[in-house]
Amino acid sequence: xxEFLKVLNFREALxxxxxxxxxRQAEKVCLAEACNRILAAEIISxxxxxxxxxxxxxxxxxxxxxxxxxxxxxxxYLNLAGEVKMGMEADFRLDSGQCCWIxxxxxxxxxxxxxxxxxxxxxxxxxxxxxxxxVGPGENVMQKGEDVTEGEVILKPGKLxxxxxxxxxxxxxxxxxxxxxxxxxxxxxxxxxxIPIDRKPLTGQVRDVNSYSLxxxxxxxxxxxxxxxxxxxxxxxxxxxxDSALGENDLVLLSGGSSVGxxxxxxxxxxxxxxxxxxxxxxxxxxxxxxxxxxxxxxxxIGLPGHPVSALMMFYIICAPVLRFAPLLWVDVxxxxxxxxxxxxxxxxxxxxxxxxxxxxxxPLLGKSGLLNILSQADAYIHIPGxxxxxxxxxxxxxxxx
Amino acid sequence: xxEFLKVLNFREALxxxxxxxxxRQAEKVCLAEACNRILAAEIISxxxxxxxxxxxxxxxxxxxxxxxxxxxxxxxYLNLAGEVKMGMEADFRLDSGQCCWIxxxxxxxxxxxxxxxxxxxxxxxxxxxxxxxxVGPGENVMQKGEDVTEGEVILKPGKLxxxxxxxxxxxxxxxxxxxxxxxxxxxxxxxxxxIPIDRKPLTGQVRDVNSYSLxxxxxxxxxxxxxxxxxxxxxxxxxxxxDSALGENDLVLLSGGSSVGxxxxxxxxxxxxxxxxxxxxxxxxxxxxxxxxxxxxxxxxIGLPGHPVSALMMFYIICAPVLRFAPLLWVDVxxxxxxxxxxxxxxxxxxxxxxxxxxxxxxPLLGKSGLLNILSQADAYIHIPGxxxxxxxxxxxxxxxx
Numbered sequence: 047x048x049e050f051l052k053v054l055n056f057r058e059a060l061x062x063x064x065x066x067x068x069x070r071q072a073e074k075v076c077l078a079e080a081c082n083r084i085l086a087a088e089i090i091s092x093x094x095x096x097x098x099x100x101x102x103x104x105x106x107x108x109x110x111x112x113x114x115x116x117x118x119x120x121x122x123y124l125n126l127a128g129e130v131k132m133g134m135e136a137d138f139r140l141d142s143g144q145c146c147w148i149x150x151x152x153x154x155x156x157x158x159x160x161x162x163x164x165x166x167x168x169x170x171x172x173x174x175x176x177x178x179x180x181v182g183p184g185e186n187v188m189q190k191g192e193d194v195t196e197g198e199v200i201l202k203p204g205k206l207x208x209x210x211x212x213x214x215x216x217x218x219x220x221x222x223x224x225x226x227x228x229x230x231x232x233x234x235x236x237x238x239x240x241i242p243i244d245r246k247p248l249t250g251q252v253r254d255v256n257s258y259s260l261x262x263x264x265x266x267x268x269x270x271x272x273x274x275x276x277x278x279x280x281x282x283x284x285x286x287x288x289d290s291a292l293g294e295n296d297l298v299l300l301s302g303g304s305s306v307g308x309x310x311x312x313x314x315x316x317x318x319x320x321x322x323x324x325x326x327x328x329x330x331x332x333x334x335x336x337x338x339x340x341x342x343x344x345x346x347x348i349g350l351p352g353h354p355v356s357a358l359m360m361f362y363i364i365c366a367p368v369l370r371f372a373p374l375l376w377v378d379v380x381x382x383x384x385x386x387x388x389x390x391x392x393x394x395x396x397x398x399x400x401x402x403x404x405x406x407x408x409x410p411l412l413g414k415s416g417l418l419n420i421l422s423q424a425d426a427y428i429h430i431p432g433x434x435x436x437x438x439x440x441x442x443x444x445x446x447x448x
Numbered sequence: 449x450x451e452f453l454k455v456l457n458f459r460e461a462l463x464x465x466x467x468x469x470x471x472r473q474a475e476k477v478c479l480a481e482a483c484n485r486i487l488a489a490e491i492i493s494x495x496x497x498x499x500x501x502x503x504x505x506x507x508x509x510x511x512x513x514x515x516x517x518x519x520x521x522x523x524x525y526l527n528l529a530g531e532v533k534m535g536m537e538a539d540f541r542l543d544s545g546q547c548c549w550i551x552x553x554x555x556x557x558x559x560x561x562x563x564x565x566x567x568x569x570x571x572x573x574x575x576x577x578x579x580x581x582x583v584g585p586g587e588n589v590m591q592k593g594e595d596v597t598e599g600e601v602i603l604k605p606g607k608l609x610x611x612x613x614x615x616x617x618x619x620x621x622x623x624x625x626x627x628x629x630x631x632x633x634x635x636x637x638x639x640x641x642x643i644p645i646d647r648k649p650l651t652g653q654v655r656d657v658n659s660y661s662l663x664x665x666x667x668x669x670x671x672x673x674x675x676x677x678x679x680x681x682x683x684x685x686x687x688x689x690x691d692s693a694l695g696e697n698d699l700v701l702l703s704g705g706s707s708v709g710x711x712x713x714x715x716x717x718x719x720x721x722x723x724x725x726x727x728x729x730x731x732x733x734x735x736x737x738x739x740x741x742x743x744x745x746x747x748x749x750i751g752l753p754g755h756p757v758s759a760l761m762m763f764y765i766i767c768a769p770v771l772r773f774a775p776l777l778w779v780d781v782x783x784x785x786x787x788x789x790x791x792x793x794x795x796x797x798x799x800x801x802x803x804x805x806x807x808x809x810x811x812p813l814l815g816k817s818g819l820l821n822i823l824s825q826a827d828a829y830i831h832i833p834g835x836x837x838x839x840x841x842x843x844x845x846x847x848x849x850x
Contacts, residue, residue, distance in 0.1 A: 077645075078675075081664035095819060098651060132641075135651040153651050193819050200821065208850055209668055210823035213661025213756050216645045217654075217820055243479075243618045249500060249537040249555055252619075259615025262483035266611055273480075354615050375849065377779055378807060405780060417497060417595050418619055419602065421612035447777065448610055 053328045055432055056392050059339065060364050062325040063348070066341045067368050068296045071227040077215055080207050082268065083225035089201040091218055094191035099154040101130075103186045106145040106167055106175055107158035113180040121176040126169070130155060145175050154187060161186040194218070229269040229369065232291030233260050236277045236284060236302035236312065237352055255354040255418060256301040263361055264299075267369045284315045292319075292345050299365070301350040301357045312349050316340040330391045330432060334360035354418050359394055359427070362448075375447040379408040381428070386436040396424035397445055408445050424448060455730045457834055458794050461741065462766050464727040465750070468743045469770050470698045473629040479617055482609050484670065485627035491603040493620055496593035501556040503532075505588045508547040508569055508577055509560035515582040523578040528571070532557060547577050556589060563588040596620070631671040631771065634693030635662050638679045638686060638704035638714065639754055657756040657820060658703040665763055666701075669771045686717045694721075694747050701767070703752040703759045714751050718742040732793045732834060736762035756820050761796055761829070764850075778846040781810040783830070788838040798826035799847055810847050826850060 054062075072086035101107065108124060116122035127144040130136045130152040140146060140157035148154065148161055163186065166179040194200055200218075201211065207223070215223065235254045243253045254276050261271035272295055277287045279302070291298045302312055316322055317340065325339040333356035338349040348365060350357040367374070379399060387393040397408035408428055411420045426445035430437055437443060456464075474488035503509065510526060518524035526547040532538045532554040542548060542559035550556065550563055565588065568581040596602055602620075603613065609625070617625065637656045645655040656678050663673035674697055679689045681704070693700045704714055718724055719742065727741040735758035740751040750767060752759040769776070781801060789795040799810035810830055813822045828847035832839055839845060 077660060078663065081667055095821070097649070132652060193821055201824070208824075209661045209664035210760055210820055210826070210850065212664040213657045213760060214820040214824040216657045216660035217756065219645050219648065219655055221646055243621050244623055246621065247499070253621055255615045255618045258479055258618035259611045261480065262611035262614040265483055354619065358612055358615060375777055418612055418616040419497070419595055422603070422610075422616040424612070448612065 053330045053335075054326045056329055056331045056363055059326050059329050059331075059337070060367060063339055063346065063364055064368055066325060066339075066346055068229070068344055068346065070229070072224045073227045074222050075225055076222045077212060077220065080215075080223050080225060081209060081212050083207055083223075084268075085201055085203050085205045085207060085223060086226045087203055087224040088199050089215065089220065089223065091194045091196055091198045091200050092220070093194075093218055094196050095194035095218065096188055096190060096192070099190050100188045101148045101150060101152045101154060101161045101186060102188055103161055103163045104150050105148060105161045105163045105165075105186065106177070107136075107140065107148040107152075107154050107161050108145045108177070108181065109140060109142060109158060110160040110181050110183040110185065112143055112145075113160075113162060113177050116177050116180050118178050121168075121178045122180075123170075124175045124177060126173050126175050128155075145177075159183045159187070229297060230272060230295040231264045231269050232272050232274060232295035232298040233257055233264070234274045234277055234287055234291055234298065234300050236279060236300060238279050240276050240352075242276065256350070256352070256357045259354060259358050259418070260299055260301065260350075260361055263358060263366070264369075267366060269369055279311050281311060281315055284311065285318060288315060288347065289319075292342055292347070296345060298345070298347045299350060299361070300347060302352045313338060313340075316342065316347055316349070319343075329360075329364075331360070331363065332387070332391055332393045334363070337364065339364075355421055358418075358421060359396075362427070363394060376444040377406055377426070377447070378442060379406045379426075379428075379445045380440050380442055381437045382407045382409045383439050384436065385410050385412075385430065387430040387434065389435045390432050392432045393430040394427050395430065396421055396427045398423060399425040399445060406445070408443065421448075455732050455737075456728045458731055458733045458765055461728050461731050461733075461739070462769060465741055465748065465766055466770055468727060468741075468748055470631070470746055470748065472631070474626045475629045476624050477627055478624045479614060479622065482617075482625050482627055483611060483614050485609055485625075486670075487603055487605050487607045487609060487625060488628045489605055489626040490601045491617065491622065491625065493596045493598055493600045493602050494622070495596075495620055496598050497596035497620065498590055498592060498594070501592050502590045503550045503552060503554045503556060503563045503588060504590050505563055505565045506552050507550060507563045507565045507567075507588065508579070509538075509542065509550040509554075509556050509563050510547045510579065510583065511542060511544060511560060512562040512583050512585040512587065514545055514547075515562075515564060515579050518579050518582050520580050523570075523580045524582075525572075526577045526579060528575050528577050530557075547579075561585045561589070631699060632674060632697040633666045633671050634674050634676060634697035634700040635659055635666070636676045636679055636689055636693055636700065636702050638681060638702060640681050642678050642704075642754075644678065658752070658754070658759045661756060661760050661820065662701055662703065662752075662763055665760060665768070666771075669768060671771055681713050683713060683717055686713065687720060690717060690749065691721075694744055694749070698747060700747070700749045701752060701763070702749060704754045715740060715742075718744065718749055718751070721745075731762075731766075733762070733765065734790070734793055734795045736765070739766065741766075757823055760820075760823060761798075764829070765796060777849040779808055779828070779849070780844060781808045781828075781830075781847045782842050782844055783839045784809045784811045785841050786838065787812050787814075787832065789832040789836065791837045792834050794834045795832040796829050797832065798823055798829050800825060801827040801847060808847070810845065823850075 124145040129147040136153045136155035160181040168176045264271040319342045321343045323341045327338040529546040531549040538555040538557035562583040570578045666673040721744045723745045725743045729740040798813045
């Protein structure tokens, strides 16, 4: 297998996966079901927000010109022409020299262009208001359409809809939105030694951890996992299983033994499909050298290592960035101890985050077992790039939250 | 309403809510449905991991004593007694002076206590292995139960189950787990001016944004929202609605007009229940002064402001910390400009995070409208504590991710 020697780095692999990733379909959902979904089309405001010129203070709506030159010593005398009620249309018109009471949120009547705060006024008798301070046109007024203009693009495709976005759409009376359909992702564990988790492994057998951890990871990223039965390392059985999974899903994740013999069977099966193209086979990444990707028609099969920690880490490293729309969360941390790594290979190291004065420290979890209890104790992972030979204690890195 | 004057800070309010929060019920779910749920009971390992003493290298299993004193010049001569096959039981016993080939992951045979790496050995003929370096007892061996011991507590109640935790449980053959039942949370919007979102507001009317944004927020935190019809500011109607919602949920969120008159109706209704106890009424918090909480029997009603930004922010500030089990995510940032705030009041300000060299900067979103488009543009919020009068540009704060 000559291809096994052409080892890519993880960025190249990710790039290849991105370029072959199946397109996303859209679907309409009602607003109450749109939270945590990804917008598939831009949203255009059907209305002005606010819908009318609105006071931002309690006070008197005026024509600004009538207040020019007013002062404590020489107030402007305005004629009180009425009152705007909260939630009522201001259905009268202010003439020059008039004012009217207006509450915060009230609608400015025609003829008024500004509001004097009540603090700078005094009522004189029933009909007269003294204004002790001038206002400029537009002062203390929120203009119609100032927040959002009718026809304006307010949200763009690709946005993750959070509760406040749902509220924003509700405020505009938008009842349904176009969001991306979740991907359907087939998951197949392979290996003669892999047994269902409800069975007690005999020596040398391992429980099918990957079907559970990968399904959970797929689901956490908003895609829909479909788990297939465990397949033996045998050409026909594997071909049949991959064939069904490709027919029923957008993407298939295989995970299996990392020995060269078993990888060869997998690769032979994948390349035996009539429209198959090998994207890569082997990565300069720890953990996860034995990772491969094959495009089959407009679908994609990603072969992950069999080892549960490697399989899940490689899923996070080369699949999650394509499935995830929300940005990966990270925090700036300092590593607590020296961490060695081999130059020419990207290392991803699970860490615990420990709060210390002055920030957070990342404590690497380098168990000799490499079992999933290591990842279960981890809060995040750090990346040691291929050009480095490790990190020094105290060095600053980004920790990506699991 | 004398109570209106007893204004608490948000920490005191949160404390009161925590102390009266209904207890969580547990339920059993199968492992495939446990991701993103919260563990309700500790998990005890039913097995040793690994299940047998296992080699961590390729080499020869030996009795360490047989290698003592060996060197390049004076190798130990051991008798090759067999081979351990990967995934097979090591069903023979090594006697003193014997060794056997063992692959990484292979099971140590009885009589062997350590493994010499193949690099430090040489095979001589068919039956003899030269060992050029001594090993200590236990060297290159992972002991049975070293990762996890049978009977050990491996996960504690309150843990959020992530994909790796699901995988960890799968590796131990654990088929179902006790997780907390989601809370059921009733949501009632009140106010004469509030209309369903599919209707076009007349002047002074507002669409029922809170039913949507609060339901989405409740759902995002893993609880189950139940939205009730909009209720007018009228004692009997409100009492009837709160009564049903209390009967059907663990907790009720009311949101309504923030004027004193409307708050009084709400408070009268809540205190009219026979076993009601006022927890607080009015908070020294911006945005969200008109927030209240009343305990009714073993349930809780939280009255949020009517303004959509205030309602959602107050939900995040005093409800989310109790509903959420996962820690709130935050990043260290510097504020981009001076931000004024009033001493004696906790301010929560929505911000955009902007990547700059040397870290992230928080740019406050201080729209005059306070409409939800502000929160829709925000990535996070910052907290200006009551004892401060604001933040200076460049000052370091924590930004809590929405």
